[in-house]
Amino acid sequence: MISAAGLSRRFNGNLAVDGLTFAVPDGKLFVLLGPNGAGKTTTVRMLLGLIAPTAGAAEVAGIKLGGDADANNRLRSVCGLLTETPGFYDRMSAWENLRFFAHLYQIPESGRDAMLERHLKAMALWERRDHLVGTYSKGMKQKLAIIRAVFHEPKVIFLDEPTSGLDPEASLMVREMILGLKGQGRTIVVCTHNLDEAQRLADLVGIIRQRLLVFDTLANLQGGANQPLHVEVELAAPWSGQLHVTGAELVRRSERRLTFQVTDAAQVTPRLVSALVAGGASVLAVRPQARDLESIYLQSMHNELQP
Amino acid sequence: MNVLLLFLWKELRDVRRNPQLLPAYLILPPIAIFLPVIITALAPQIMQVDPNDPAMKAMARIVAATPEFQGYAQDEAITRYFLRNVILLFFIMPIGLSSIAAAFSIVAEKQQRTLEPILATPIGDQELLLGKLLAAVVPSVVLTWLSAAIAIALVDIISYNLYGRLLLPDAFWLIGILGLAPLLGICSVLAAMRLSAKSTDPQAANQMTALVIVPVFMLGIGVFGKVLSLSIAAAFGACAVLALVAVLLFRWNVRHFHREEILTRWK
DSSP: OEEEEEEEEEETTEEEEEEEEEEEOTTOEEEEEOOTTSSHHHHHHHHTTSSOOSEEEEEETTEETTOOHHHHHHHHHTEEEEOSSOOOOTTSBHHHHHHHHHHHTTOOSTTHHHHHHHHHHHTTOGGGTTSBGGGSOHHHHHHHHHHHHHTTOOSEEEEESTTTTOOHHHHHHHHHHHHHHHHTTOEEEEEESOHHHHHHHOSEEEEEESEEEEEEEHHHHTTOTTOOEEEEEEESSOOOOOOOOTTEEEEEEOSSEEEEEESOHHHHHHHHHHHHHHTTOOEEEEEEEOOOHHHHHHHHHHHHHOO | OOHHHHHHHHHHHHHHTOTTTHHHHHHHHHHHHHHHHHHHHHHHHHHHHOTTOHHHHHHHHHHHHOGGGTTSOHHHHHHHHHHHHHTHHHHHHHHHHHHHHHHHHHHHHHHTTOHHHHHTSSOOHHHHHHHHHHHHHHHHHHHHHHHHHHHHHHHHHHHHHHHSSOOOSOHHHHHIIIIIHHHHHHHHHHHHHHHHHHOSSHHHHHHHIIIIIHHHHHHHHHHHHHHHHHOHHHHHHHHHHHHHHHHHHHHHHHHTOOHHHHHHHOO
């Protein structure tokens, strides 16, 4: 469980993160979306106890932020971090790098090498384990960094741009791995610009631009109860009638297709269909159209920038 | 494996493959080894070149006035005096190499972006600082000790042939090589670490080490070296003072070590 209440951070008087309040239940995947400089990395660093908030409070995996050094070390031992850039010693091999970090995470020596072998094989890096990391491609380094973020089996995993620099095949592999980690009950925070990736992964979505503009489940954002939604009606024959249904507004019309924006899909759609049929329309199909994350993101950014 | 040994292991692997750092490790030791050897071989002839030279006379007066050199023939006493002075090379080695290693290590951490992943692990501040300190100091001290051992063996071969006895290691060399050299290395690295934490970028940290730390310690050696080389008590005193300075510098580093500062100040 991750919870934050009024979490804020200033740098030299400038507000980097402003009053974040949210809660991510255990085992959920929270995607934090936002443009560059929106405060995503600062938020992750605060939640890991790497930088202190200037206001507010937070708790990660049952450990309150702002405790003593021991509490911070306990916090870091139950969290995994994939940094925005992978960060390895170029003049050491992948195997040496992973062993170095495995020591720092106090992974017991018994079974450690077998665990590393398992992860390296899963990421298709086993054959290159003795090569210097400096010779690795960006994608290979990213895979290595993902291994480092998860190899100590953390309860909470922070992934900053996990598929950045990866080819489509590797991106798919990483996404599947992230979903696998979620399936194991781990709580995951993914910072990304990639809306498609967010849509594929998220249980919860936060859109941040210094403050949290949106925080909800993906299902709710895309058209759950009480959310405005587009409903497309396909007709068997052309229809030119007019209708007035409270909560439904005709936004697009073609010969055999009508698109309405409805305020509450569950309440309004049945009344809309009844009115159409009563008005003589031959309704062939009714398709509620989920809002995609891109439109939600752009709308929230647009609203934020309005004076 | 202990975390301190782990950092040492990591640093050794990194240094071994670092083409920028390796030359410093390869150039200084031969100089430190061969200078005492040459001095031992040539010292008897130096006095014979011009015994009336004012500098030679001043040196002879110092040697004659130093109780530890009394009871030896002039050639041997002069040789012992020169060997006392040339030990300064073995002080420069840990200061120079440790500081360069520390500066390179910090720059490399930043360039390779390894600091944040390390700071995100459950390692304590004290362990991390101690690990970085030992990783910078131990290789240079081991190299200093190895070089000193080779120099001592070569000097003794020559001195046995010339005077029928082994000149090294005398008490001062033992204190200097085993005590002063590592302590000077530790103090210079701790000073470099503290100053580099104040820097806003790795290049500034590197320049700070090259332009401030090394010259300041060299100057200290230049000013006090002569006194230390003539008095065993002064050498012991210097060890005690340096040990105290090292403890204070380490505590200062721990107190002012903030992960946040490293993550947010460095560009």
